[in-house]
Amino acid sequence: MSAPSLREAAIDLLDEYAARIDDDRLEDWVDLFAEECSYHILPRENHDEGLPLPIMLCPNKNVLRDRIVSLRHANKYNLHYDRHLITGVRARPDGADHVRIEANFAVYQTSLEGESRLFSVGRYRDRARKDGEKLLIVEKLVIIDTFAVPHLIATPL
Amino acid sequence: MSAPSLREAAIDLLDEYAARIDDDRLEDWVDLFAEECSYHILPRENHDEGLPLPIMLCPNKNVLRDRIVSLRHANKYNLHYDRHLITGVRARPDGADHVRIEANFAVYQTSLEGESRLFSVGRYRDRARKDGEKLLIVEKLVIIDTFAVPHLIATPL
Amino acid sequence: MSAPSLREAAIDLLDEYAARIDDDRLEDWVDLFAEECSYHILPRENHDEGLPLPIMLCPNKNVLRDRIVSLRHANKYNLHYDRHLITGVRARPDGADHVRIEANFAVYQTSLEGESRLFSVGRYRDRARKDGEKLLIVEKLVIIDTFAVPHLIATPL
Numbered sequence: 457m458s459a460p461s462l463r464e465a466a467i468d469l470l471d472e473y474a475a476r477i478d479d480d481r482l483e484d485w486v487d488l489f490a491e492e493c494s495y496h497i498l499p500r501e502n503h504d505e506g507l508p509l510p511i512m513l514c515p516n517k518n519v520l521r522d523r524i525v526s527l528r529h530a531n532k533y534n535l536h537y538d539r540h541l542i543t544g545v546r547a548r549p550d551g552a553d554h555v556r557i558e559a560n561f562a563v564y565q566t567s568l569e570g571e572s573r574l575f576s577v578g579r580y581r582d583r584a585r586k587d588g589e590k591l592l593i594v595e596k597l598v599i600i601d602t603f604a605v606p607h608l609i610a611t612p613l
Numbered sequence: 614m615s616a617p618s619l620r621e622a623a624i625d626l627l628d629e630y631a632a633r634i635d636d637d638r639l640e641d642w643v644d645l646f647a648e649e650c651s652y653h654i655l656p657r658e659n660h661d662e663g664l665p666l667p668i669m670l671c672p673n674k675n676v677l678r679d680r681i682v683s684l685r686h687a688n689k690y691n692l693h694y695d696r697h698l699i700t701g702v703r704a705r706p707d708g709a710d711h712v713r714i715e716a717n718f719a720v721y722q723t724s725l726e727g728e729s730r731l732f733s734v735g736r737y738r739d740r741a742r743k744d745g746e747k748l749l750i751v752e753k754l755v756i757i758d759t760f761a762v763p764h765l766i767a768t769p770l
Numbered sequence: 771m772s773a774p775s776l777r778e779a780a781i782d783l784l785d786e787y788a789a790r791i792d793d794d795r796l797e798d799w800v801d802l803f804a805e806e807c808s809y810h811i812l813p814r815e816n817h818d819e820g821l822p823l824p825i826m827l828c829p830n831k832n833v834l835r836d837r838i839v840s841l842r843h844a845n846k847y848n849l850h851y852d853r854h855l856i857t858g859v860r861a862r863p864d865g866a867d868h869v870r871i872e873a874n875f876a877v878y879q880t881s882l883e884g885e886s887r888l889f890s891v892g893r894y895r896d897r898a899r900k901d902g903e904k905l906l907i908v909e910k911l912v913i914i915d916t917f918a919v920p921h922l923i924a925t926p927l
Contacts, residue, residue: 471701474717478736500851500880537657537758539734541700541719543855544785560788562855562878564719564734566657566758572734577853577878577886579792601851601880628858631874635893694814694915696891698857698876721876721891723814723915729891 466547466557469584469591474540477612482524485612486517490585490592493517497613499603500578511600527610537566538611542580550583555591557582563613576613577601623704623714626741626748631697634769639681642769643674647742647749650674654770656760657735668757684767694723695768699737707740712748714739720770733770734758780861780871783898783905788854791926796838799926800831804899804906807831811927813917814892825914841924851880852925856894864897869905871896877927890927891915 469488476485489495495514502509514520545559558581565575578600584591598613626645633642646652652671659666671677702716715738722732735757741748755770783802790799803809809828816823828834859873872895879889892914898905912927 471703474701475703475715478717539717539719539736539758541698541717541855541857543698543700543857544788546785546789558789560792560853560855562719562853562876564731564758566734570759572731572759574731574878574886574888577880579853601853601878602884602886628860631858632860632872635874696874696876696893696915698855698874700855700857719876721888721915723891727916729888729916731888 462547462549462555463545465586465589465591466555466559466584467545469593470542470545470557470559470580473593474542478538478540480537482527482611486520486524488593489517489520489596490587490594491517493520493592493594493596495520495593495596495598495612497598497600500599500601501603503597503599511603535568536610538575539564539566539572553586554594555584555586557584561613578613619704619706619712620702622743622746622748623712623716623741624702626750627699627702627714627716627737630750631699635695635697637694639684639768643677643681645750646674646677646753647744647751648674650677650749650751650753652677652750652753652755652769654755654757657756657758658760660754660756668760692725693767695732696721696723696729710743711751712741712743714741718770735770776861776863776869777859779900779903779905780869780873780898781859783907784856784859784871784873784894787907788856792852792854794851794925796841796925800834800838802907803831803834803910804901804908805831807834807906807908807910809834809907809910809912809926811912811914814913814915815917817911817913825917849882850924852889853878853880853886867900868908869898869900871898875927892927 473488496510497512498510541562543560547555547557550556558579560579562577563575564572566572578598581597581599582593583595585594630645653667654669655667698719700717704712704714707713715736717736719734720732721729723729735755738754738756739750740752742751787802807830810824811826812824828837855876857874861869861871864870872893874893876891877889878886880886892912895911895913896907897909899908
Protein backbone atom coordinates (compact mmCIF):
# COMPACT_ATOMS: atom_id res chain seq x y z
CA MET A 457 0.00 0.00 0.00
CA SER A 458 1.15 3.54 -0.70
CA ALA A 459 1.27 6.16 2.07
CA PRO A 460 -2.10 7.74 1.14
CA SER A 461 -3.77 4.35 0.78
CA LEU A 462 -2.34 3.35 4.16
CA ARG A 463 -4.15 6.26 5.77
CA GLU A 464 -7.29 5.47 3.76
CA ALA A 465 -7.16 1.86 4.98
CA ALA A 466 -6.68 3.02 8.59
CA ILE A 467 -9.61 5.43 8.27
CA ASP A 468 -11.76 2.66 6.77
CA LEU A 469 -10.85 0.38 9.69
CA LEU A 470 -11.67 2.93 12.38
CA ASP A 471 -14.87 4.08 10.63
CA GLU A 472 -16.06 0.45 10.59
CA TYR A 473 -14.92 0.07 14.19
CA ALA A 474 -17.08 3.02 15.25
CA ALA A 475 -20.08 2.07 13.12
CA ARG A 476 -20.22 -1.52 14.37
CA ILE A 477 -20.18 -0.47 18.03
CA ASP A 478 -22.61 2.41 17.50
CA ASP A 479 -25.01 0.17 15.53
CA ASP A 480 -24.79 -2.42 18.32
CA ARG A 481 -23.30 -4.98 15.92
CA LEU A 482 -20.75 -6.11 18.48
CA GLU A 483 -20.35 -9.59 17.02
CA ASP A 484 -19.28 -7.97 13.73
CA TRP A 485 -17.02 -5.62 15.67
CA VAL A 486 -14.99 -8.64 16.89
CA ASP A 487 -14.39 -9.58 13.24
CA LEU A 488 -12.21 -6.48 12.86
CA PHE A 489 -9.60 -8.14 15.10
CA ALA A 490 -7.00 -10.73 14.05
CA GLU A 491 -7.20 -14.16 15.75
CA GLU A 492 -4.07 -13.31 17.76
CA CYS A 493 -4.92 -9.95 19.21
CA SER A 494 -5.14 -7.89 22.37
CA TYR A 495 -7.52 -5.15 23.53
CA HIS A 496 -6.54 -2.94 26.47
CA ILE A 497 -8.14 0.09 28.09
CA LEU A 498 -5.65 2.13 30.08
CA PRO A 499 -6.01 5.47 31.88
CA ARG A 500 -3.65 8.07 30.48
CA GLU A 501 -2.04 8.64 33.86
CA ASN A 502 -1.02 4.99 34.12
CA HIS A 503 0.19 4.96 30.52
CA ASP A 504 2.32 8.08 30.94
CA GLU A 505 3.88 6.79 34.15
CA GLY A 506 4.58 3.36 32.66
CA LEU A 507 2.11 1.62 34.98
CA PRO A 508 0.53 -0.94 32.69
CA LEU A 509 -2.53 -1.50 34.89
CA PRO A 510 -5.41 -1.65 32.49
CA ILE A 511 -9.05 -1.06 33.36
CA MET A 512 -9.82 -3.79 30.88
CA LEU A 513 -7.59 -6.45 29.43
CA CYS A 514 -8.54 -8.84 26.67
CA PRO A 515 -5.41 -10.83 25.79
CA ASN A 516 -6.91 -12.65 22.80
CA LYS A 517 -9.91 -12.82 20.49
CA ASN A 518 -11.69 -15.55 22.47
CA VAL A 519 -11.84 -13.28 25.51
CA LEU A 520 -13.31 -10.56 23.30
CA ARG A 521 -15.91 -13.03 21.99
CA ASP A 522 -16.76 -14.18 25.52
CA ARG A 523 -17.14 -10.61 26.61
CA ILE A 524 -19.68 -9.88 23.89
CA VAL A 525 -21.63 -13.08 24.65
CA SER A 526 -21.67 -12.12 28.33
CA LEU A 527 -22.78 -8.59 27.44
CA ARG A 528 -25.66 -10.00 25.41
CA HIS A 529 -26.86 -12.42 28.09
CA ALA A 530 -26.12 -10.78 31.40
CA ASN A 531 -26.10 -7.05 30.93
CA LYS A 532 -29.61 -5.78 31.40
CA TYR A 533 -28.38 -2.63 33.09
CA ASN A 534 -26.70 0.44 31.76
CA LEU A 535 -28.54 0.15 28.48
CA HIS A 536 -27.59 3.01 26.22
CA TYR A 537 -26.66 4.07 22.73
CA ASP A 538 -23.03 4.80 21.85
CA ARG A 539 -21.78 7.36 19.38
CA HIS A 540 -18.10 7.59 18.44
CA LEU A 541 -16.34 10.57 16.90
CA ILE A 542 -12.89 9.52 15.70
CA THR A 543 -10.55 12.16 14.27
CA GLY A 544 -6.88 12.74 13.50
CA VAL A 545 -6.20 9.27 12.09
CA ARG A 546 -2.48 8.87 11.42
CA ALA A 547 -0.89 5.72 10.01
CA ARG A 548 2.72 4.68 9.49
CA PRO A 549 4.21 1.40 8.24
CA ASP A 550 5.62 -1.01 10.82
CA GLY A 551 7.64 -3.50 8.83
CA ALA A 552 6.28 -4.91 5.58
CA ASP A 553 3.00 -6.26 6.91
CA HIS A 554 1.95 -4.08 9.83
CA VAL A 555 0.72 -0.54 10.43
CA ARG A 556 0.80 1.69 13.51
CA ILE A 557 -2.31 3.80 13.84
CA GLU A 558 -3.06 6.70 16.19
CA ALA A 559 -6.29 8.66 16.49
CA ASN A 560 -8.29 10.82 18.90
CA PHE A 561 -11.79 9.83 19.97
CA ALA A 562 -14.81 11.06 21.89
CA VAL A 563 -17.58 8.66 22.88
CA TYR A 564 -21.06 9.94 23.73
CA GLN A 565 -23.69 7.84 25.42
CA THR A 566 -27.43 8.35 25.30
CA SER A 567 -29.44 6.79 28.09
CA LEU A 568 -32.85 5.21 27.62
CA GLU A 569 -34.21 8.29 29.38
CA GLY A 570 -32.99 10.23 26.38
CA GLU A 571 -30.02 12.12 27.80
CA SER A 572 -26.95 12.37 25.55
CA ARG A 573 -23.67 13.12 27.27
CA LEU A 574 -19.93 12.85 26.92
CA PHE A 575 -18.76 9.47 28.18
CA SER A 576 -15.04 9.34 27.43
CA VAL A 577 -12.29 11.07 25.47
CA GLY A 578 -8.84 9.78 24.70
CA ARG A 579 -6.74 8.27 21.99
CA TYR A 580 -6.20 4.98 20.21
CA ARG A 581 -2.76 3.50 19.70
CA ASP A 582 -3.27 0.49 17.48
CA ARG A 583 -1.22 -2.01 15.54
CA ALA A 584 -2.86 -3.66 12.55
CA ARG A 585 -1.89 -6.29 10.01
CA LYS A 586 -2.46 -6.01 6.30
CA ASP A 587 -4.96 -8.52 5.02
CA GLY A 588 -5.33 -7.87 1.29
CA GLU A 589 -6.66 -4.34 0.89
CA LYS A 590 -7.97 -4.31 4.47
CA LEU A 591 -6.45 -4.17 7.93
CA LEU A 592 -7.04 -6.43 10.94
CA ILE A 593 -6.39 -5.16 14.47
CA VAL A 594 -3.55 -6.98 16.21
CA GLU A 595 -3.19 -4.67 19.22
CA LYS A 596 -5.76 -2.14 20.38
CA LEU A 597 -4.71 0.26 23.12
CA VAL A 598 -7.46 2.63 24.28
CA ILE A 599 -5.86 5.36 26.39
CA ILE A 600 -8.62 7.30 28.16
CA ASP A 601 -7.92 10.76 29.52
CA THR A 602 -9.52 10.01 32.86
CA PHE A 603 -9.13 7.18 35.33
CA ALA A 604 -12.60 8.06 36.61
CA VAL A 605 -14.96 6.27 34.26
CA PRO A 606 -18.46 7.69 34.88
CA HIS A 607 -19.98 4.25 35.19
CA LEU A 608 -19.23 0.68 34.29
CA ILE A 609 -17.76 0.28 30.84
CA ALA A 610 -20.25 -2.11 29.26
CA THR A 611 -19.78 -1.70 25.54
CA PRO A 612 -16.29 -1.38 24.04
CA LEU A 613 -14.69 2.02 23.61
CA MET B 614 -16.15 8.88 -9.94
CA SER B 615 -13.66 6.41 -8.51
CA ALA B 616 -14.11 4.99 -4.98
CA PRO B 617 -11.65 7.44 -3.36
CA SER B 618 -13.12 10.41 -5.24
CA LEU B 619 -16.60 9.27 -4.19
CA ARG B 620 -15.57 9.58 -0.55
CA GLU B 621 -13.86 12.89 -1.26
CA ALA B 622 -17.03 14.22 -2.86
CA ALA B 623 -19.11 13.02 0.10
CA ILE B 624 -16.70 14.66 2.55
CA ASP B 625 -16.81 17.89 0.52
CA LEU B 626 -20.61 17.82 0.61
CA LEU B 627 -20.84 17.26 4.37
CA ASP B 628 -18.09 19.78 5.15
CA GLU B 629 -20.03 22.39 3.17
CA TYR B 630 -23.24 21.27 4.88
CA ALA B 631 -21.70 21.88 8.30
CA ALA B 632 -20.00 25.14 7.37
CA ARG B 633 -23.13 26.73 5.89
CA ILE B 634 -25.23 25.96 8.97
CA ASP B 635 -22.48 26.96 11.41
CA ASP B 636 -21.84 30.21 9.52
CA ASP B 637 -25.59 30.93 9.58
CA ARG B 638 -25.72 30.85 5.77
CA LEU B 639 -28.94 28.85 5.77
CA GLU B 640 -30.11 30.10 2.37
CA ASP B 641 -26.87 28.67 0.89
CA TRP B 642 -27.41 25.49 2.88
CA VAL B 643 -30.66 24.86 0.97
CA ASP B 644 -28.64 24.98 -2.29
CA LEU B 645 -26.95 21.73 -1.30
CA PHE B 646 -30.26 19.93 -1.88
CA ALA B 647 -31.69 18.77 -5.21
CA GLU B 648 -35.03 20.29 -6.25
CA GLU B 649 -36.75 16.97 -5.53
CA CYS B 650 -35.54 16.17 -2.06
CA SER B 651 -36.57 15.25 1.46
CA TYR B 652 -35.19 16.13 4.88
CA HIS B 653 -36.24 14.09 7.93
CA ILE B 654 -35.19 14.11 11.57
CA LEU B 655 -35.99 10.84 13.31
CA PRO B 656 -35.17 9.60 16.82
CA ARG B 657 -33.06 6.46 16.74
CA GLU B 658 -35.60 4.52 18.75
CA ASN B 659 -38.31 5.14 16.15
CA HIS B 660 -35.92 4.34 13.31
CA ASP B 661 -34.77 1.06 14.85
CA GLU B 662 -38.35 -0.05 15.56
CA GLY B 663 -39.51 0.92 12.10
CA LEU B 664 -41.77 3.70 13.37
CA PRO B 665 -41.29 6.40 10.78
CA LEU B 666 -42.57 9.22 12.98
CA PRO B 667 -40.19 12.06 12.32
CA ILE B 668 -39.60 15.02 14.62
CA MET B 669 -39.28 17.08 11.49
CA LEU B 670 -40.38 16.31 7.97
CA CYS B 671 -39.59 18.39 4.91
CA PRO B 672 -40.88 16.50 1.89
CA ASN B 673 -39.43 18.84 -0.73
CA LYS B 674 -37.13 21.79 -1.27
CA ASN B 675 -39.86 24.41 -1.09
CA VAL B 676 -40.70 23.36 2.45
CA LEU B 677 -37.00 23.69 3.31
CA ARG B 678 -36.97 27.18 1.78
CA ASP B 679 -40.13 28.17 3.66
CA ARG B 680 -38.65 26.90 6.86
CA ILE B 681 -35.56 29.08 6.48
CA VAL B 682 -37.67 32.14 5.60
CA SER B 683 -39.81 31.49 8.65
CA LEU B 684 -36.71 31.08 10.79
CA ARG B 685 -35.39 34.42 9.57
CA HIS B 686 -38.62 36.31 10.19
CA ALA B 687 -40.26 34.69 13.17
CA ASN B 688 -37.62 33.10 15.32
CA LYS B 689 -36.39 35.68 17.77
CA TYR B 690 -35.96 33.11 20.52
CA ASN B 691 -33.43 30.38 21.02
CA LEU B 692 -30.74 32.43 19.35
CA HIS B 693 -27.49 30.52 19.37
CA TYR B 694 -24.43 29.50 17.42
CA ASP B 695 -24.16 25.98 16.00
CA ARG B 696 -21.01 23.94 15.60
CA HIS B 697 -21.00 20.61 13.77
CA LEU B 698 -18.41 17.88 14.06
CA ILE B 699 -18.97 15.30 11.32
CA THR B 700 -16.80 12.17 11.26
CA GLY B 701 -16.70 8.68 9.79
CA VAL B 702 -17.95 9.65 6.34
CA ARG B 703 -18.57 6.54 4.27
CA ALA B 704 -19.86 6.54 0.68
CA ARG B 705 -20.95 3.78 -1.66
CA PRO B 706 -22.39 3.93 -5.18
CA ASP B 707 -26.14 3.51 -5.57
CA GLY B 708 -26.67 2.88 -9.26
CA ALA B 709 -24.82 4.95 -11.83
CA ASP B 710 -25.88 8.38 -10.64
CA HIS B 711 -26.45 8.19 -6.91
CA VAL B 712 -24.42 7.74 -3.74
CA ARG B 713 -25.37 6.48 -0.28
CA ILE B 714 -23.57 8.36 2.48
CA GLU B 715 -23.35 7.61 6.20
CA ALA B 716 -21.60 9.67 8.86
CA ASN B 717 -21.61 10.36 12.60
CA PHE B 718 -22.22 13.84 13.94
CA ALA B 719 -22.19 15.89 17.11
CA VAL B 720 -23.78 19.34 17.20
CA TYR B 721 -22.83 21.87 19.87
CA GLN B 722 -24.79 25.00 20.59
CA THR B 723 -23.51 28.16 22.20
CA SER B 724 -26.10 30.43 23.76
CA LEU B 725 -25.95 34.20 23.66
CA GLU B 726 -25.03 33.98 27.35
CA GLY B 727 -21.85 32.27 26.21
CA GLU B 728 -22.43 28.70 27.30
CA SER B 729 -21.30 26.00 24.85
CA ARG B 730 -22.85 22.59 25.26
CA LEU B 731 -23.62 19.36 23.47
CA PHE B 732 -26.95 19.65 21.67
CA SER B 733 -27.34 16.42 19.73
CA VAL B 734 -25.43 13.34 18.57
CA GLY B 735 -26.47 10.86 15.94
CA ARG B 736 -25.86 9.80 12.39
CA TYR B 737 -26.71 10.87 8.87
CA ARG B 738 -28.05 8.46 6.29
CA ASP B 739 -28.14 10.36 3.04
CA ARG B 740 -28.71 9.72 -0.62
CA ALA B 741 -27.11 12.13 -3.07
CA ARG B 742 -27.10 12.57 -6.83
CA LYS B 743 -24.00 13.24 -8.88
CA ASP B 744 -24.03 16.68 -10.45
CA GLY B 745 -20.75 16.98 -12.35
CA GLU B 746 -17.95 16.72 -9.78
CA LYS B 747 -20.31 17.62 -6.94
CA LEU B 748 -23.15 15.92 -5.13
CA LEU B 749 -26.67 17.19 -4.41
CA ILE B 750 -28.68 15.82 -1.50
CA VAL B 751 -31.77 13.89 -2.59
CA GLU B 752 -32.67 12.35 0.78
CA LYS B 753 -31.36 13.50 4.15
CA LEU B 754 -32.18 11.32 7.13
CA VAL B 755 -30.92 12.69 10.47
CA ILE B 756 -31.18 9.94 13.07
CA ILE B 757 -30.65 11.46 16.51
CA ASP B 758 -29.68 9.24 19.42
CA THR B 759 -32.27 10.73 21.73
CA PHE B 760 -35.97 11.40 21.35
CA ALA B 761 -35.59 14.06 24.05
CA VAL B 762 -34.41 17.13 22.20
CA PRO B 763 -33.18 19.63 24.83
CA HIS B 764 -35.20 22.44 23.34
CA LEU B 765 -36.90 23.40 20.13
CA ILE B 766 -34.90 22.51 17.04
CA ALA B 767 -34.62 25.87 15.34
CA THR B 768 -31.70 25.56 12.96
CA PRO B 769 -31.21 22.39 10.90
CA LEU B 770 -29.13 19.52 12.26
CA MET C 771 0.66 20.41 -4.78
CA SER C 772 -2.55 19.12 -6.39
CA ALA C 773 -5.96 19.89 -4.84
CA PRO C 774 -6.23 16.51 -3.05
CA SER C 775 -2.64 16.69 -1.78
CA LEU C 776 -3.34 20.25 -0.55
CA ARG C 777 -6.13 18.93 1.65
CA GLU C 778 -3.95 16.00 2.74
CA ALA C 779 -1.18 18.42 3.72
CA ALA C 780 -3.66 20.59 5.63
CA ILE C 781 -5.04 17.53 7.46
CA ASP C 782 -1.48 16.41 8.28
CA LEU C 783 -0.71 19.85 9.69
CA LEU C 784 -3.83 20.01 11.88
CA ASP C 785 -3.46 16.40 13.04
CA GLU C 786 0.08 17.19 14.18
CA TYR C 787 -1.15 20.43 15.72
CA ALA C 788 -3.69 18.52 17.82
CA ALA C 789 -1.36 15.67 18.74
CA ARG C 790 1.44 17.93 19.95
CA ILE C 791 -0.85 19.91 22.23
CA ASP C 792 -2.69 16.82 23.49
CA ASP C 793 0.60 15.00 24.16
CA ASP C 794 1.86 18.08 26.04
CA ARG C 795 4.70 18.52 23.53
CA LEU C 796 4.18 22.28 23.39
CA GLU C 797 7.77 23.05 22.40
CA ASP C 798 7.27 20.86 19.30
CA TRP C 799 3.92 22.54 18.70
CA VAL C 800 5.72 25.89 18.24
CA ASP C 801 7.77 24.26 15.45
CA LEU C 802 4.61 24.05 13.33
CA PHE C 803 4.69 27.84 12.97
CA ALA C 804 6.80 29.87 10.54
CA GLU C 805 9.28 32.34 12.07
CA GLU C 806 7.07 35.23 10.98
CA CYS C 807 3.70 34.22 12.32
CA SER C 808 0.74 35.27 14.40
CA TYR C 809 -1.60 33.39 16.73
CA HIS C 810 -4.89 34.98 17.77
CA ILE C 811 -7.84 33.75 19.80
CA LEU C 812 -11.00 35.73 19.10
CA PRO C 813 -14.60 35.26 20.29
CA ARG C 814 -16.98 34.70 17.39
CA GLU C 815 -19.11 37.67 18.37
CA ASN C 816 -16.14 40.04 18.07
CA HIS C 817 -15.06 38.44 14.80
CA ASP C 818 -18.52 38.69 13.22
CA GLU C 819 -18.89 42.33 14.28
CA GLY C 820 -15.43 43.23 13.06
CA LEU C 821 -14.14 43.99 16.55
CA PRO C 822 -10.63 42.60 16.44
CA LEU C 823 -10.23 42.38 20.21
CA PRO C 824 -8.52 39.08 20.77
CA ILE C 825 -8.54 37.13 24.02
CA MET C 826 -5.00 36.18 23.20
CA LEU C 827 -2.58 37.77 20.79
CA CYS C 828 0.81 36.39 19.85
CA PRO C 829 2.18 38.61 17.07
CA ASN C 830 5.27 36.50 16.36
CA LYS C 831 6.97 33.19 17.10
CA ASN C 832 9.11 34.54 19.95
CA VAL C 833 5.99 35.47 21.89
CA LEU C 834 4.70 31.94 21.33
CA ARG C 835 8.00 30.52 22.60
CA ASP C 836 7.93 32.81 25.66
CA ARG C 837 4.40 31.77 26.38
CA ILE C 838 5.33 28.09 26.43
CA VAL C 839 8.37 28.75 28.64
CA SER C 840 6.18 30.73 31.01
CA LEU C 841 3.58 27.96 30.99
CA ARG C 842 6.26 25.44 31.92
CA HIS C 843 7.73 27.50 34.76
CA ALA C 844 4.88 29.44 36.24
CA ASN C 845 1.66 27.56 35.65
CA LYS C 846 1.13 25.19 38.55
CA TYR C 847 -2.62 25.70 38.45
CA ASN C 848 -5.27 24.53 36.06
CA LEU C 849 -3.36 21.33 35.34
CA HIS C 850 -5.31 19.20 32.91
CA TYR C 851 -5.18 17.02 29.83
CA ASP C 852 -6.36 18.40 26.49
CA ARG C 853 -8.04 16.47 23.73
CA HIS C 854 -8.76 18.02 20.32
CA LEU C 855 -11.27 16.82 17.77
CA ILE C 856 -10.70 18.63 14.47
CA THR C 857 -13.09 18.02 11.58
CA GLY C 858 -14.18 19.54 8.29
CA VAL C 859 -10.69 20.52 7.11
CA ARG C 860 -10.94 22.56 3.91
CA ALA C 861 -7.96 23.99 2.03
CA ARG C 862 -7.67 26.33 -0.92
CA PRO C 863 -4.59 27.82 -2.60
CA ASP C 864 -3.70 31.42 -1.78
CA GLY C 865 -1.19 32.43 -4.42
CA ALA C 866 1.60 30.07 -5.43
CA ASP C 867 3.07 29.48 -1.98
CA HIS C 868 0.28 29.80 0.54
CA VAL C 869 -2.84 27.92 1.59
CA ARG C 870 -5.99 29.06 3.38
CA ILE C 871 -7.31 26.42 5.79
CA GLU C 872 -10.61 26.25 7.65
CA ALA C 873 -11.72 23.61 10.12
CA ASN C 874 -14.09 23.03 13.03
CA PHE C 875 -12.79 21.99 16.43
CA ALA C 876 -13.91 20.85 19.86
CA VAL C 877 -11.47 20.79 22.77
CA TYR C 878 -12.13 18.66 25.84
CA GLN C 879 -10.27 19.04 29.09
CA THR C 880 -9.81 16.40 31.77
CA SER C 881 -8.96 17.65 35.24
CA LEU C 882 -6.57 15.91 37.61
CA GLU C 883 -9.68 14.87 39.55
CA GLY C 884 -10.61 12.84 36.52
CA GLU C 885 -13.51 14.81 35.09
CA SER C 886 -13.62 15.14 31.28
CA ARG C 887 -15.71 17.98 29.88
CA LEU C 888 -16.19 20.17 26.87
CA PHE C 889 -13.90 23.17 27.07
CA SER C 890 -14.35 25.06 23.82
CA VAL C 891 -15.82 24.74 20.34
CA GLY C 892 -15.16 26.95 17.36
CA ARG C 893 -13.31 27.11 14.09
CA TYR C 894 -9.81 27.69 12.79
CA ARG C 895 -9.09 30.12 9.99
CA ASP C 896 -5.43 29.63 9.14
CA ARG C 897 -2.95 30.69 6.52
CA ALA C 898 0.02 28.41 5.91
CA ARG C 899 3.10 28.50 3.71
CA LYS C 900 4.34 25.58 1.67
CA ASP C 901 7.65 24.27 2.91
CA GLY C 902 8.52 21.32 0.68
CA GLU C 903 5.79 18.70 1.15
CA LYS C 904 4.76 20.24 4.47
CA LEU C 905 3.01 23.38 5.59
CA LEU C 906 4.07 25.96 8.19
CA ILE C 907 1.49 28.14 9.94
CA VAL C 908 1.82 31.83 9.08
CA GLU C 909 -1.45 33.04 10.63
CA LYS C 910 -3.56 31.12 13.11
CA LEU C 911 -6.96 32.54 13.95
CA VAL C 912 -8.89 30.58 16.59
CA ILE C 913 -12.50 31.80 16.58
CA ILE C 914 -14.26 30.42 19.65
CA ASP C 915 -18.06 30.26 19.74
CA THR C 916 -18.25 31.79 23.20
CA PHE C 917 -16.71 34.86 24.73
CA ALA C 918 -17.15 33.19 28.11
CA VAL C 919 -14.12 30.96 28.48
CA PRO C 920 -14.83 28.57 31.38
CA HIS C 921 -11.51 29.29 33.01
CA LEU C 922 -8.13 30.69 32.15
CA ILE C 923 -6.81 29.51 28.80
CA ALA C 924 -3.51 27.96 29.81
CA THR C 925 -2.61 25.62 26.96
CA PRO C 926 -3.15 26.68 23.35
CA LEU C 927 -6.43 25.93 21.58
